[in-house]
Amino acid sequence: MPELPEVETVIRILNKKVKGLTIRKATITYPNLIKTDISIPEFEKELEGRKIDNISRIAKHIIFELQELVLISHLRMEGKWFVYEAGTQYEQKHVEAVFELSDNKLLVYTDTRKFGTLHLQEKSKFRTQKPIQNVGPEPFDSSLNGQYLMDIMSGSNKHIKTVLLDQTKISGIGNIYADEILFEAKIHPEKRASSLKLRNYEDILNASKRILKRSIELGGSTIDSYQPEQGIDGKYQNELKVHLRKDKPCFECGRIIQKIKVNGRGTYFCGECQN
Known part of the structure; x- marks a missing residue:
């Protein structure tokens, strides 16, 4: 998607x-x-x-x-x-x-x-009106900070990855980038949103902005069939650290990347770096 x-x-x-x-x-x-x-x-x-x-x-x-x-x-x-x-x-x-x-x-x-x-x-x-009325702010919104994310997310006992995918809370992040953001922020995708501290939410926001900005620079990620225009692929998929890297060594610690399901979504993470 x-x-x-x-x-x-x-x-x-x-x-x-x-x-x-x-x-x-x-x-x-x-x-x-x-x-x-x-x-x-x-x-x-x-x-x-x-x-x-x-x-x-x-x-x-x-x-x-x-x-x-x-x-x-x-x-x-x-x-x-x-x-x-x-x-x-x-x-x-x-x-x-x-x-x-x-x-x-x-x-x-x-x-x-x-x-x-x-x-x-x-x-x-x-x-x-629908479909726009319930769309939350995106990571690049100048009004966002770690405290905002904590305020809207920490009341949930859902897994943090599931909350990141909730477009009413923060928008624009899908399955690919949620995995990458949580890896950079060093947060396990199954951690409960309610258990995270302010510094965790600050790390999530900073990782979101950096990763999304870099992906835009590279024309997005071509996975499956995405093409921004006819015959042209994005290039950010070449920089993915965990997504789609099941059974491959982590770039940072060497431990094998795992794949699990979080609320039905295929989820990739490093058990050593994200704990």
């Missing part, structure tokens, strides 16, 4: 390629993609003629700004946005939406797992 660095990489690419262009025609080929309570023809009609003023994000949500409206895209497990020149031959099998743009461009959404979503909402109200 694309996490914060992958989504940030996608919006940077989309801004370079389609910002300022106008949607000439919108075609939705998979109706369940749309989560706004209007018909597909109405949805398509509402988009036509709208200029893409900007593309931003809130956590893992991509926000296409279209004058007084926003189109909110969540990629979920396998969603991808690709840009093609008009007339280009491309794989049609998993296409769910095609936007014909000015400047002879096509903006195409594909999703092999069909879990992705699109919401069309008023720009003045979308922050107070």
Whole structure:
């Protein structure tokens, strides 16, 4: 699943390629993609003629700004946005939406797992509506500090990894980066959030910012099928310290990396460094 660095990489690419262009025609080929309570023809009609003023994000949500409206895209497990020149031959099998743009461009959404979503909402109200209204702040938020994390997390008796994945508390962190963050912070993923001290939460926040920033610099992590654009992979997977490294030696202590399940999620850690 694309996490914060992958989504940030996608919006940077989309801004370079389609910002300022106008949607000439919108075609939705998979109706369940749309989560706004209007018909597909109405949805398509509402988009036509709208200029893409900007593309931003809130956590893992991509926000296409279209004058007084926003189109909110969540990629979920396998969603991808690709840009093609008009007339280009491309794989049609998993296409769910095609936007014909000015400047002879096509903006195409594909999703092999069909879990992705699109919401069309008023720009003045979308922050107070689902899916955005309950999204917590992300690690880069200037208002965040260790005390904030302790205040919102330490009341829970859940495992700290499970709490880190709760997008209402802190957003943008998924399974890959939760493992990496807890390794850098030297915290066992099964420790209870209620047992951690202020310094632990400060370490989690500092690790979050450093790891996510570095992953953005490298275009995210290509694991399974993530690609920020057609034919291009991210590179942060080459710097992963524990995630996907089961039975390999820890880079820091040499002990073998273990894999367990934490609340159903595959979780990698070093039993020596994280205790």
